[in-house]
Amino acid sequence: xxxxxxxxxxxxxxxxxxxxxxxxxxxxxxxxxxxxxxxxxxxxxxxxxxxxxxxxxxxxxxxxxxxxxxxxxxxxxxxxxxxxxxxxxxxxxxxxxxxxxxxxxxxxxxxxxxxxxxxxxxxxxxxxxxxxxxxxxxxxxxxxxxxxxxxxxxxxxxxxxxxxxxxxxxxxxxxxxxxxxxxxxxxxxxxxxxxxxxxxxxxxxxxxxxxxxxxxxxxxxxxxxxxxxxxxxxxxxxxxxxxxxxxxxxxxxxxxxxxxxxxxxxxxxxxxxxxxxxxxxxxxxxxxxxxxxxxxxxxxxxxxxxxxxxxxxxxxxxxxxxxxxxxxxxxxxxxxxxxxxxxxxxxxxxxxxxxxxxxxxxxxxx
Numbered sequence: 001x002x003x004x005x006x007x008x009x010x011x012x013x014x015x016x017x018x019x020x021x022x023x024x025x026x027x028x029x030x031x032x033x034x035x036x037x038x039x040x041x042x043x044x045x046x047x048x049x050x051x052x053x054x055x056x057x058x059x060x061x062x063x064x065x066x067x068x069x070x071x072x073x074x075x076x077x078x079x080x081x082x083x084x085x086x087x088x089x090x091x092x093x094x095x096x097x098x099x100x101x102x103x104x105x106x107x108x109x110x111x112x113x114x115x116x117x118x119x120x121x122x123x124x125x126x127x128x129x130x131x132x133x134x135x136x137x138x139x140x141x142x143x144x145x146x147x148x149x150x151x152x153x154x155x156x157x158x159x160x161x162x163x164x165x166x167x168x169x170x171x172x173x174x175x176x177x178x179x180x181x182x183x184x185x186x187x188x189x190x191x192x193x194x195x196x197x198x199x200x201x202x203x204x205x206x207x208x209x210x211x212x213x214x215x216x217x218x219x220x221x222x223x224x225x226x227x228x229x230x231x232x233x234x235x236x237x238x239x240x241x242x243x244x245x246x247x248x249x250x251x252x253x254x255x256x257x258x259x260x261x262x263x264x265x266x267x268x269x270x271x272x273x274x275x276x277x278x279x280x281x282x283x284x285x286x287x288x289x290x291x292x293x294x295x296x297x298x299x300x301x302x303x304x305x306x307x308x309x310x311x312x313x314x315x316x317x318x319x320x321x322x323x324x325x326x327x328x329x330x331x332x333x334x335x336x337x338x339x340x341x342x343x344x345x346x347x348x349x350x351x352x353x354x355x356x357x358x359x360x361x362x363x364x365x366x
Contacts, residue, residue: 030366038066038080038089058119060112065092065119067110073099077108077123077132079139092119093138100132100139101125102146107160114216115166122162122171129160129173131189142169148187148194149173163216167191170222170240172212184212186224186247188240197247199238200230211259211276217266223250225264225274235259235276237288237295254286254295255279261331263318268325273298275318275329282307283316283331285345298327300356301349308357309343311335311364328360339365 055068070078076099081092108123128147169189222240227233235254238247257279285298312334333341342360
């Protein structure tokens with residue numbers, strides 16, 4: 001497969017969703033992967049309470065997976081993978097029909113197990129956060145039950161995230177009944193039981209959705225990133241300490257002001273990066289500097305820029321090219337009527353406000 005960059009998006013007018021692919025160097029443009037929508041019926045039925053905008057994807061080698069609430073299965077969660085031989089999207093695994101969850105789901109996250117290469121799925125269902133793992137043959141629970149929450153329901157919102165490394169699974173969610181407010185939780189399954197850690201104590205009536213994200217590096221290190229509500233919603237990152245079984249702070253707060261739409265990724269050299277919308281509404285990317293114990297803005301050497309792009313952004317998403325280890329940043333571009341824009345970091349040395357980031361495809365928005 002040629003080097004490609006993939007991004008899901010929703011086709012509002014048709015109520016369907018599709019996947020775009022950018023191929024280089026043959027034609028510098030975005031094209032639909034598979035020729036059209038993955039599911040012409042849309043993401044959900046009109047009667048479901050779950051969001052219609054969340055169809056996350058994950059890539060393992062040359063295999064692309066996408067998860068979504070399937071209207072053909074009473075909005076239960078379905079997973080499809082792209083069949084390059086037929087240029088079609090097939091239910092995964094091929095022996096499975098639509099609807100792998102026991103009830104309607106939404107607000108999902110799908111990731112690839114660092115050790116097995118198989119997908120793992122998190123989603124909100126019946127006000128609970130649930131996890132399903134693919135073991136190479138079939139989808140099954142992680143632990144004794146599909147739901148992983150010990151007591152209270154989860155609050156509404158885009159707040160589930162998942163990562164896995166062998167028998168260890170990490171998941172994040174917001175617990176709406178902890179102290180009466182929305183408390184951010186990171187859960188860890190150690191192969192036999194779940195441990196749930198509250199990242200901070202909420203106060204007042206603030207909605208601590210926190211954009212909690214979790215990721216695992218190839219060296220088996222696990223990280224969680226979130227907006228710390230008691231600290232003015234500053235972006236904070238923690239690393240799991242396998243000796244103490246605690247989540248230790250990794251460096252100081254990443255930002256000095258409010259951060260939102262957080263994305264967390266680990267590169268091929270096991271260095272964590274975060275992308276986010278900064279206090280001015282613009283996208284920014286920072287890289288952890290283990291020598292200085294700081295989070296450094298990812299811009300070209302000599303740049304005076306304080307963000308990576310001039311327009312306002314939402315839904316920032318960071319990913320790495322597995323071959324060249326180059327970061328890509330996708331986001332909804334507020335400067336061009338909410339179209340998607342994708343940037344690639346080329347680095348180098350610049351002067352002035354140039355950033356070292358370039359638009360993929362030649363122009364912003366597609």
